[in-house]
Amino acid sequence: MISYEDGELELRLCEVKYAAQLYELVNNNRAHLREWLPWVDSTRSAAYTQMFLESCVRQLAANNGFNCFLFYRGELAGNIGLHSIDWTHRKTSIGYWLASGYEGKGLMTKSCHAVVDHLFGVMKLNRVEIKAGELNVRSRAIPEKLGFKLEGVVRQAEWLYDHYIDHAVYGMLAQEWKQSNRAVLS
Template sequence: MFLKIDEELTLKVLEQEDAPALFALTDGSRHYLREWLPWVDGTEQIENTKSFIQFCQNQQASNNGFQTGIWFNGEIAGCIGYHAIDWSNQKTSIGYWLGENYQGNGIMTKSCKRLVEYAFKELDLNRVEIRCGVGNLKSKAIPEKLGFRQEGHIREAEWLYDHYIDHLVYGLLRRDWTG
């Protein structure tokens, strides 16, 4: 799967050949990513990245969503994808992260917008959710810019190394999507 967004930005399903670049990006942003992502400490070896890519390929093969690399000017800048797809209820949730050096370029807003559009137009889903840490201002700005509604606050939703963090839940329905 390949989704071109503009001249600088493309979403591409991860393949094993992407493992070295994805590992280098993760490793180079490890301290930065660790603030909000609980899986960072489990990715110290390139084999972990290869296993993640295999998981992503299995997810896509089972028609349960997909993960893409975000390619900015030919370099991998982060990842975005659907956690899973609930086909019976026509909904999904989007997860994303961006390497520290790629922040502030509008990359994630454009990428997320494209996946929302794909969910509604190509997959015929009715609902998309995004959850993020309450204090993660950069992450929560994305659904707010794209017209999602804040629908909830989940207390102690995720264990982050040595403490729990609360999550905000954002939702968007197909009928509310303006593109």
């Protein structure tokens, strides 16, 4: 299964035993996360977070994707994972978030690179998408740094608490990733 470690950053598959720690991280970053993520208000307890992590374990067991924690210098910093895998068309989409104190260190770009490398190299998928709020400059910078192509903007793609937001849709194909011959980002 996927693994990545560079001395400071480590990706670990989500485990239920981290429910309280993950809830605390979300709870301490509510205002920061709520700006772009629609699930923050419904995350009301460690028990709810445990149910989410149990669904991640089931997702992995069903071969329908995975979710990983990002640990930075041993501390839980965020999450990256797949929404699901369409095995017929060999494609998936990636979602991610990072607690505010960990931004600006390249952690999510490195994590996305590792995940995309795994998806194309090990899982032999053909297409990976990343969708981000059109105005979410930080989130959009990640696929742009990794060479994803902006394929368009989907208008009013998501209801975010009290308004719709548009999504910028980025795509990467296995052949493009292979041709880019990308080294691990430093």
